[in-house]
Amino acid sequence: MTMRKYSEVDVFSPTPYLGNPLAVVHDADGLTGDQMQRFAKWTNLAETTFLLQPTDPAADYRLRIFSATQEFPFAGHPTLGSAFAWLESGGVPKNNGTIVQECGAGLVTVRVENQRFAFAAPRLTRYGPVEESLVHRVAAALGVPWGHILDTSWLVNGPEWIGVRLSTAQEVLSLNPDPMDLGSLSIGVVGPHVPGHDIQFEVRAFLGGDPVWEDPVTGSLNAGLAQWMTDTGIADRHYVAAQGTAIGYQGRVHVAVGDGEIWVGGDVTSCIRGEVNL
Template identity: 65%
Template sequence: MKVRPYSEVDVFSSEPYRGNALAVVHDANGLSVEEMQRFANWTNLSETTFLLSPTTPEADYRVRIFTAMEELPFAGHPTLGSAKAWLDAGGSPRPGGTVIQECAAGLIRIRVEEGQLAFEVPPLTRYEPLDERLVQRIGEILGIPRENILDASWLVNGPRWIGIRLSSAQEVLSLQPDPAKAGDLEIGVVGPYGSTEETQFEVRAFIGGDPVWEDPVTGSLNAGLARWLTDTGLAVPPYTASQGTVLGRQGRVHISLSEGKIWVGGQVTGCVEGTVRL
C-alpha cells in the first residue's frame, strides 16, 4: 500500500454538505481496477474518482469514475468534483479559465469562472423514445398511472439514463417509487415549477440495483435532460434545476448555453483533505 493524497468535495450546492459528496484519490497511478472498485465500494458514496496522469498532452489530468458497483465512462458531479480537487491540489486552469479532463468518454472541457465550475455537455450516445412497454413498466416502478408520464426518452451519456417528464415539480416531489421493481434501470424524472419559483425544474434520479438508490444531485442526468428539454422547446437556457429536496439537500444545477453548446455548472466546496493508504 501507498499513502496517497485524498479529498472529499461537495458538488452542486452553495452550502457545504447540502449537495452531492465525492471522494477523490489523487496520485492514483499504479492502482488496479480491482483496487479502485473495492475502495469505491468501501466509501459507499454515489461515486469515487481516481486522478491519474493523462495519456495525451491535450488533457490536464485523467480520471476514472466508479460507483459502488461499476466503473462509468463519464459522470457529471464527479467531473466537476474532480476538477475542483485537482485545482485545490495545485492545478492551474489554462488560458481562458478552462481545464481539460480525460476520461473513458473522451476529453471533457470544464470552465472555471465566478466561483462555479461547468462542464460542456458531451453527446448523447443513445437518444430516442422508449418502447411503450418500458414506459408502462416505469409507471409501475414510480407508482403512477401511465397517463401521468408526458414523455420518455433514452438519455445515455455514460450512465444509462431514461428521462421521464411529469407535469409539475410537485408531482416529482411526491413520487414514492419501489426500488424492488426497478431492476437495473436508471430513471431520471423532471417536472416544472411555476414561473415565480427560484428554480425552473425539480429533478430526481433513481438507480436500480445500486446501494445509493436515489442520487442526491446528478450532473450527467441534468446534462441529458438539458439536451432533451432544449430540443423539445420546453426549456430555454439559462435555467436552474433543483435536486435532492426530498433527501434534505439543496442541489442547484445551472444550465447555460454558449456558442451552441450546453454547459452544466454548479458550486463545488472542498470539505475533507488528508491521505489514504491504498
C-alpha cells in the same frame, strides 16, 4: 501501499453537506483497476475518482470514475468535483480558466468561474423515444398512471438514463417508486415549478435495486435532460434545476446552452483534505 493526497468535496450546492459528496484520490498512477474498485466500495459514496497523468497531450489530467460496484466512462458530479480538487491541490490548467479532463468518454472541458464549475456535456450515445412497453413499466415503477407521463426519452451519456417528464414539480416530489418494478432501470424525472419561482425545474434520479437508491444531485442526468428539454422547447437556454429536495438535500444545477455546447454547472466546496494509504 503509498500515502496519497485525498479529498472529499461537496458538489452542486453552495452550502456544504447539502449537495452530492465525492471522494478524490490524487496521484493515483500505479493503482490497478481492482484496487480502485475496492477502495470505491470501501468509501461507500456514490462515486470515488482517481486523478492520473493524462495520455492525451491536450488534457490537464486523466480521470477514472468508480461507484461502489462499477466503473463509469463519464459522470457529472465526479467531473466537477475532481476538477475542483485538482485545482485546489495545485493543478495549473494549460489554458487559463479552462480545464480539459481525459476520461473514458473522451475529453471533457470544464470552465471555472469563482466557486462554480461547469462541464460541457458529452454527446448522448442513445437519445430518442422509449418503447411503449417500457414506458408502462416505468409508470408502474414510479407509481403514477401511464397517462400522467407527458414524455420520455433515452438519455445515455455513460449512465443509461430514461428521462421522464411530469406536469409539475409537486408530482415529481410526491413520487415513491416501487423497487420490485424498477428492477435495474435508471430513471430521471423532471417537472416544472410554477412561473416566478427562483427554480425552474425539480429533478429526481432513481437507480434500481432493493431498496431503490435516490441520487442527491446528478450531473449526467441533468446534462441529458438539458439537451432533451431545450431541443423540444420545454426549457429556456438558461435555467436552474433543484434536485435532492425530497431526501433533505439542496442541490442546484445551473444549465446554459450556447455556442453549440450544453454547460452543466454548480458550486463545489471543500470538506476534507488529507492523505489515504492506498
